[in-house]
Amino acid sequence: MTALDIDQGEAPASARRGGAALEIDAVTRRFGTFAAVDDLTLTVPSGAFFALLGPSGCGKTTTLRMVAGLERLSAGTISLAGRDVTHTPAHRRPVNTVFQSYALFPHLSVLENVAFGLRRRRARDVRARALDALELVELTHLAQRRPAQLSGGQQQRVALARAVVNRPALLLLDEPLGALDLKLRRQMQLELKRIQAEVGITFVHVTHDQEEAMTMADTVAVMNHGRIEQLGAPADLYEHPRTAFVANFLGQSNLVPGTVVEALDGGRTLGVDVAGTRVRVPADRSIAAGPRVLVGVRPEKIRLLPGDGPGVPDGDNVLGPGTVVDTSFAGVSTQYQVEVGGVGTFGVFAQNVGGAVHAPGTRVRLAWASPFTFALDGHEEVAAGTVDLDDEP
Amino acid sequence: MSVVAALGRSTHAGGATDGATPTGPGAGSGRGARRLLVPGVLYLVAFFVVPVGTLLATSLYAPVPGGELGQFAPALRWQNYPEVLAQFWPQLVRSFGFAGVATVATLLVGYPMAYVIAVRARGRPGLQGLLVVLVVAPFFTSFILRTIAWKQVLADDAAVVTALRWLHVLPPDGRLSAAPAAVVIGLTYSFLPFMVLPLYASLERLDPRMLEAGADLYATPLTTFRTVTLPLSMPGVVAGTLLTFIPAVGDYVNSSLLGNNTTTVMIGQVIDARFFRLLDYPTAAVLSVVLMGSILVLVTAYVRRAGTEELV
Numbered sequence: 001m002t003a004l005d006i007d008q009g010e011a012p013a014s015a016r017r018g019g020a021a022l023e024i025d026a027v028t029r030r031f032g033t034f035a036a037v038d039d040l041t042l043t044v045p046s047g048a049f050f051a052l053l054g055p056s057g058c059g060k061t062t063t064l065r066m067v068a069g070l071e072r073l074s075a076g077t078i079s080l081a082g083r084d085v086t087h088t089p090a091h092r093r094p095v096n097t098v099f100q101s102y103a104l105f106p107h108l109s110v111l112e113n114v115a116f117g118l119r120r121r122r123a124r125d126v127r128a129r130a131l132d133a134l135e136l137v138e139l140t141h142l143a144q145r146r147p148a149q150l151s152g153g154q155q156q157r158v159a160l161a162r163a164v165v166n167r168p169a170l171l172l173l174d175e176p177l178g179a180l181d182l183k184l185r186r187q188m189q190l191e192l193k194r195i196q197a198e199v200g201i202t203f204v205h206v207t208h209d210q211e212e213a214m215t216m217a218d219t220v221a222v223m224n225h226g227r228i229e230q231l232g233a234p235a236d237l238y239e240h241p242r243t244a245f246v247a248n249f250l251g252q253s254n255l256v257p258g259t260v261v262e263a264l265d266g267g268r269t270l271g272v273d274v275a276g277t278r279v280r281v282p283a284d285r286s287i288a289a290g291p292r293v294l295v296g297v298r299p300e301k302i303r304l305l306p307g308d309g310p311g312v313p314d315g316d317n318v319l320g321p322g323t324v325v326d327t328s329f330a331g332v333s334t335q336y337q338v339e340v341g342g343v344g345t346f347g348v349f350a351q352n353v354g355g356a357v358h359a360p361g362t363r364v365r366l367a368w369a370s371p372f373t374f375a376l377d378g379h380e381e382v383a384a385g386t387v388d389l390d391d392e393p
Numbered sequence: 394m395s396v397v398a399a400l401g402r403s404t405h406a407g408g409a410t411d412g413a414t415p416t417g418p419g420a421g422s423g424r425g426a427r428r429l430l431v432p433g434v435l436y437l438v439a440f441f442v443v444p445v446g447t448l449l450a451t452s453l454y455a456p457v458p459g460g461e462l463g464q465f466a467p468a469l470r471w472q473n474y475p476e477v478l479a480q481f482w483p484q485l486v487r488s489f490g491f492a493g494v495a496t497v498a499t500l501l502v503g504y505p506m507a508y509v510i511a512v513r514a515r516g517r518p519g520l521q522g523l524l525v526v527l528v529v530a531p532f533f534t535s536f537i538l539r540t541i542a543w544k545q546v547l548a549d550d551a552a553v554v555t556a557l558r559w560l561h562v563l564p565p566d567g568r569l570s571a572a573p574a575a576v577v578i579g580l581t582y583s584f585l586p587f588m589v590l591p592l593y594a595s596l597e598r599l600d601p602r603m604l605e606a607g608a609d610l611y612a613t614p615l616t617t618f619r620t621v622t623l624p625l626s627m628p629g630v631v632a633g634t635l636l637t638f639i640p641a642v643g644d645y646v647n648s649s650l651l652g653n654n655t656t657t658v659m660i661g662q663v664i665d666a667r668f669f670r671l672l673d674y675p676t677a678a679v680l681s682v683v684l685m686g687s688i689l690v691l692v693t694a695y696v697r698r699a700g701t702e703e704l705v
Contacts, residue, residue: 090608103606117610
């Protein structure tokens with residue numbers, strides 16, 4: 001073990017705020033002719049809780065493994081804390097990983113698992129620091145156990161302590177909560193956020209669970225086919241999706257094709273024709289270049305109005321009338337599927353705040369405030385990013 | 394054993410003692426399982442307990458005064474033990490020495506082989522199968538033939554010795570035939586598959602993600618091997634060394650065929666000569682008992698120390 005390229009001091013490298021903890025520049029990884037990661041460029045600022053979100057096979061885990069040094073690059077460079085590590089072997093990178101399978105060493109006690117990295121770096125006070133890390137995940141009392149004697153959730157926390165104890169410049173989490181049941185997963189999400197805030201290490205979290213990504217990360221990068229579709233704060237991604245994939249993968253969206261026919265309000269609003277009905281879209285929420293667009297609105301933004309009732313507030317978009325084809329009562333809200341002739345089927349989430357529940361067969365109109373409307377490029381696939389039943393949960 | 398097969402019931406109650414644990418629910422089936430043990434117990438009594446008892450008794454026999462060669466009478470002649478040990482302790486010590494060196498050598502040769510087959514060739518079942526067959530293939534020819542072949546390989550004018558002399562590894566008049574080295578080389582070769590196969594079985598189960606975790610936690614490949622791979626393969630190492638060491642201690646084919654009958658004589662050779670040629674049954678029996686006892690003590694100590702029960 002010659003000198004490691006690791007900050008041996010107490011302060012994590014990521015504590016030097018302002019710099020980039022991770023820079024991925026034009027990285028490609030091919031397996032045969034298939035590009036698992038395709039010309040990916042990405043910067044993760046120090047101290048961030050960053051999520052790489054995408055369906056299985058989108059290249060997110062391959063990206064993570066290349067950052068960790070466990071996978072070769074076909075092209076491009078990777079820098080950690082300002083240092084090019086493209087050709088640095090895994091054991092000399094200031095990075096630690098929480099593996100999806102935890103990969104705890106079965107022949108070592110919990111304490112020795114946590115101490116493993118410290119011992120390899122010949123750190124001082126190994127035992128005390130390992131116990132500190134176990135305290136962080138509240139497992140001090142199990143220090144002498146073997147990993148096989150712990151529950152899944154406990155193993156997960158040992159894996160986290162084993163990585164965090166080294167105070168890496170970057171902590172990689174590869175679907176760390178994937179093997180836990182829903183309740184434990186929610187609990188661990190909060191726990192992870194607390195720990196990240198406490199230690200101040202940059203976290204890069206890979207997940208296919210959009211809710212997990214949005215609740216935990218301060219920045220989310222949505223990946224698809226080895227590329228980044230869109231990157232931003234969770235709320236920003238949700239409210240301003242730029243592709244049909246993001247609109248559908250992050251929450252749900254109603255996307256219907258339309259044609260831009262006029263500019264209103266001095267160009268600040270677009271008038272879009274959707275199957276004969278005029279819909280208003282804020283110009284700054286349209287990213288379409290040509291007249292063909294996909295008009296989108298989130299299900300929770302839509303209100304259901306009686307099929308033949310009085311008018312709606314000025315400036316609201318109205319479609320319909322259509323027919324309720326499905327009603328699912330879910331306690332806090334009710335989900336409707338409404339079929340509008342010539343346009344398509346809309347999903348609607350209605351908060352149960354006292355209004356009537358519309359039974360299937362009811363004639364209704366769909367209304368929403370026009371600022372909630374967005375428009376995407378009309379050449380995109382409407383169903384991109386929707387979850388098939390065949391896909392993993 | 395055929396009785397068990399004829400009953401058409403549990404097949405592993407036959408020869409092994411691990412069938413003793415009743416697996417079915419309820420006391421009635423426990424009694425049934427115990428009944429299934431009867432053939433196995435009878436077999437062991439007839440072919441293990443009685444012979445060992447006879448062996449122990451024979452080791453205490455005394456020569457008949459004025460009797461012919463090979464004539465002994467039942468007795469409790471305890472001084473057989475100190476007398477025989479005083480005469481043959483060098484051969485006994487040499488047997489353990491040769492077997493120990495050969496076991497270490499098979500481990501050093503076999504571990505890389507098993508590692509390549511189990512870890513490097515992982516994901517290519519065809520290649521793995523081929524390599525395992527290559528390890529086992531020599532067993533399809535006779536043990537004696539293979540040992541005689543080694544005699545040719547290690548002969549004074551053969552390529553190996555010539556090359557080693559040319560490289561000055563051996564002095565100009567150095568030889569490998571009829572030397573302790575030849576016996577150890579023969580033992581190493583003979584028992585190599587017994588080392589490789591358990592190691593392979595153990596390394597096959599090694600999770601490659603463990604190695605990645607080691608690298609991720611700042612361990613060099615060598616350190617990962619020392620701290621992760623080797624400890625996780627300890628069950629294979631223990632099994633392999635036992636399967637090599639125990640038969641190697643008692644082996645006499647290699648020392649007879651590759652040795653020189655003086656400085657290479659192992660205890661198996663002595664037992665063979667005493668029993669079949671000199672008809673000195675008590676001495677052969679004493680040596681057999683001592684051999685069994687020392688192996689038992691050594692192996693128990695080794696397994697305790699290796700602590701395999703703590704391993705996964």
